[in-house]
Amino acid sequence: MSTTKTKILKAHEVPVPDVDVLKGWLLDMLRIREFEVRSMQAYQNKLAGGFLHVYNGQEAVAVGCIGAMRHTDPVITAYRDHGHALARGLEPKIGFAELFGRIDGCAKGKGGSMHFFDRDNHMFGGHGIVGAQCPLGTGLAFATKYNDEVINGGTSDSVTACFLGDGALNQGSVHEAMNLAAIFDLPIIFCVENNRYAMGTSIDRCTASGDQITNRAVAFDMEARTIRGMDVIEVYREMKEIVEWVRSESKPFFLDIDTYRFKGHSMSDPRKYRTHEEEAEFEANDPIDKLSRYLISEKLMKEDEIKAMSKEIRTEIREAVDWAKKSPLPDVSELHHDVYADVWGPFTGTSLPRYMQERSAEEAGDGS
Amino acid sequence: MANLTLVQAINLALIQEMERDDRVMIMGEDVGLNGGVFRVTEGLHKRFGEKRVVDTPLAESGIIGTSVGLAMAGLRPIAEIQFEGFLGPAYDQICTHAARMRTRTRGALTVPLVIRVPVGGGIHAPELHSDSPEAIYTHNPGLKVVMPSSPRDAKGLLISAIRDPDPVIFFEPKRIYRAFREEVPEDEYTVPIGKARVVREGSELTMVSWGASVIQCMNAIETSGRDIELIDLRTISPFDMETVSESVRRTGRAIVVHEAPLSCGLGSEIASRIMEECFLQLEAPVQRVTGFDTIMPYYKLELEYLPDAERIGQAIDEIVAY
Numbered sequence: 001m002s003t004t005k006t007k008i009l010k011a012h013e014v015p016v017p018d019v020d021v022l023k024g025w026l027l028d029m030l031r032i033r034e035f036e037v038r039s040m041q042a043y044q045n046k047l048a049g050g051f052l053h054v055y056n057g058q059e060a061v062a063v064g065c066i067g068a069m070r071h072t073d074p075v076i077t078a079y080r081d082h083g084h085a086l087a088r089g090l091e092p093k094i095g096f097a098e099l100f101g102r103i104d105g106c107a108k109g110k111g112g113s114m115h116f117f118d119r120d121n122h123m124f125g126g127h128g129i130v131g132a133q134c135p136l137g138t139g140l141a142f143a144t145k146y147n148d149e150v151i152n153g154g155t156s157d158s159v160t161a162c163f164l165g166d167g168a169l170n171q172g173s174v175h176e177a178m179n180l181a182a183i184f185d186l187p188i189i190f191c192v193e194n195n196r197y198a199m200g201t202s203i204d205r206c207t208a209s210g211d212q213i214t215n216r217a218v219a220f221d222m223e224a225r226t227i228r229g230m231d232v233i234e235v236y237r238e239m240k241e242i243v244e245w246v247r248s249e250s251k252p253f254f255l256d257i258d259t260y261r262f263k264g265h266s267m268s269d270p271r272k273y274r275t276h277e278e279e280a281e282f283e284a285n286d287p288i289d290k291l292s293r294y295l296i297s298e299k300l301m302k303e304d305e306i307k308a309m310s311k312e313i314r315t316e317i318r319e320a321v322d323w324a325k326k327s328p329l330p331d332v333s334e335l336h337h338d339v340y341a342d343v344w345g346p347f348t349g350t351s352l353p354r355y356m357q358e359r360s361a362e363e364a365g366d367g368s
Numbered sequence: 369m370a371n372l373t374l375v376q377a378i379n380l381a382l383i384q385e386m387e388r389d390d391r392v393m394i395m396g397e398d399v400g401l402n403g404g405v406f407r408v409t410e411g412l413h414k415r416f417g418e419k420r421v422v423d424t425p426l427a428e429s430g431i432i433g434t435s436v437g438l439a440m441a442g443l444r445p446i447a448e449i450q451f452e453g454f455l456g457p458a459y460d461q462i463c464t465h466a467a468r469m470r471t472r473t474r475g476a477l478t479v480p481l482v483i484r485v486p487v488g489g490g491i492h493a494p495e496l497h498s499d500s501p502e503a504i505y506t507h508n509p510g511l512k513v514v515m516p517s518s519p520r521d522a523k524g525l526l527i528s529a530i531r532d533p534d535p536v537i538f539f540e541p542k543r544i545y546r547a548f549r550e551e552v553p554e555d556e557y558t559v560p561i562g563k564a565r566v567v568r569e570g571s572e573l574t575m576v577s578w579g580a581s582v583i584q585c586m587n588a589i590e591t592s593g594r595d596i597e598l599i600d601l602r603t604i605s606p607f608d609m610e611t612v613s614e615s616v617r618r619t620g621r622a623i624v625v626h627e628a629p630l631s632c633g634l635g636s637e638i639a640s641r642i643m644e645e646c647f648l649q650l651e652a653p654v655q656r657v658t659g660f661d662t663i664m665p666y667y668k669l670e671l672e673y674l675p676d677a678e679r680i681g682q683a684i685d686e687i688v689a690y
Contacts, residue, residue, distance in 0.1 A: 139433065
């Protein structure tokens with residue numbers, strides 16, 4: 001099979017997408033923001049349980065990066081995962097149902113906030129242990145390469161985006177994953193969402209050479225770059241170049257994306273580790289405002305159109321919450337479903353809850 | 369039929385499954401050029417190439433995590449961990465990801481992964497290379513745990529494990545890797561996961577064991593000259609309580625034998641289950657013959673630690689005289 005390699009455009013040569021795409025990104029970022037606002041409310045009202053880590057401020061990262069990929073390219077991330085799932089096309093109502101522990105959730109109400117999965121949209125979670133998703137991402141990239149080369153006899157043609165936070169950089173499994181990706185020439189981008197804080201500890205207090213984290217890639221002889229993450233168009237253009245390079249070379253890439261988490265690590269974070277002045281400074285650099293201003297200044301959208309769009313999103317999200325509230329709770333029998341596939345009949349393991357024993361006795365027609 | 373050791377039987381199962389299904393591939397430390405630390409994957413690198421038999425760095429968390437990703441994407445990876453003690457660094461990936469992915473995604477993503485691990489003592493190795501940690505993994509719903517005691521079962525169980533839609537930890541008792549040969553069918557066949565094997569029928573008492581200890585049990589039974597039923601669990605999660613129960617109800621006496629330490633070993637669970645299901649038929653308390661609640665000793669004391677025919681024989685005498 002002969003393939004002619006197309007020229008890979010440098011980030012500054014990548015054209016700004018047309019207005020429909022830009023409008024779509026604005027819609028996506030507004031949807032993520034509103035989803036998080038309503039998630040926080042639901043959490044405070046005890047409508048949602050588990051824990052909650054919101055994405056406010058980082059929207060341009062998920063939307064810009066995922067916008068530069070093919071829909072079939074795998075995406076995986078850690079626990080601050082709502083933005084990536086929504087950017088990949090997860091319906092907000094399904095996300096809320098998951099937060100509320102309802103049967104219609106993307107993990108049928110068994111996963112919660114940290115475990116947003118969407119197989120149809122090639123979104124592989126949503127994982128709760130810091131950094132532990134990186135070996136999985138390496139495996140996903142290995143699988144696309146294996147499928148392309150060994151099973152289909154062609155050349156590697158997919159790119160996996162494995163998102164992680166700057167706090168994950170100090171986890172051993174991340175280093176193992178990066179080394180594996182490097183020696184196996186896997187088509188994966190380690191997208192570090194560098195929001196400057198590992199939970200409540202700033203990067204300069206917990207990460208050696210934290211002012212230049214691309215140093216980590218040097219050890220693995222991996223290409224690396226630092227980009228700004230608050231402008232979705234800029235994120236997209238940089239990511240586009242990198243995605244196409246990774247696709248064509250089948251090699252890993254380390255991408256350091258400078259961003260900021262507007263809210264705390266989780267809902268119980270008192271944020272004693274940073275000042276209100278610092279927060280205000282970054283909030284003035286809101287990625288949604290930035291794209292809105294661009295669209296207005298380029299005369300691609302009018303201010304009232306954007307207002308109408310925000311209103312439309314608020315309605316969509318409110319309806320999604322209402323829908324999710326009405327979704328049924330999982331039946332108690334769900335406890336024992338999806339633990340194993342049922343190929344040898346029901347699990348004969350060491351424990352069954354009482355209600356299931358009663359049920360099997362009834363099914364067996366045993367009245368005693 | 370071929371007269372094979374346990375190692376050869378496993379090697380044959382790997383070859384047949386890799387020929388049958390392109391999605392089956394092997395990852396691990398020195399599994400390729402060197403054919404694995406115990407030479408279980410000997411010849412596979414040459415036969416299937418470096419893309420399907422992959423030498424990895426010394427990074428157990430990375431190996432298992434990557435294998436989970438491969439499995440989530442639809443492949444059928446087989447990861448080798450060199451010794452059971454090296455499962456420690458991979459515990460997070462096994463128990464937080466492999467075991468829970470099906471539940472967490474409600475079946476949308478599954479992990480058809482086999483983790484092959486040499487296990488147990490008896491080869492003059494130090495601790496971490498001679499341990500029996502199987503109970504730790506049986507305590508994690510979502511995993512299946514298998515440990516064969518013969519070449520024929522090893523081949524059939526491994527083929528079942530590879531075709532299984534869920535993650536299986538396949539423990540291979542090192543002590544009997546090359547200890548004896550057995551006639552093994554050359555064609556592919558499966559031995560069902562979750563079904564015990566009655567090695568020897570008997571009426572005086574029931575002995576339950578798995579892995580290399582099954583051989584020690586046989587020796588003890590032959591020495592005792594008594595009519596003892598020996599059950600090899602083969603799968604330890606989920607274990608075949610039906611076969612155990614049926615036997616103990618008939619014999620009224622039970623001894624569980626395993627290499628792992630006594631406290632919270634699988635013997636504790638089996639004894640409880642026997643008490644729950646066979647209480648009225650029991651003629652004596654269930655006995656356990658196991659390793660001790662200590663760290664697996666270095667080789668000079670190894671045989672003191674491992675249950676042998678003599679210790680099992682004492683238990684037989686006590687339980688019969690009770």
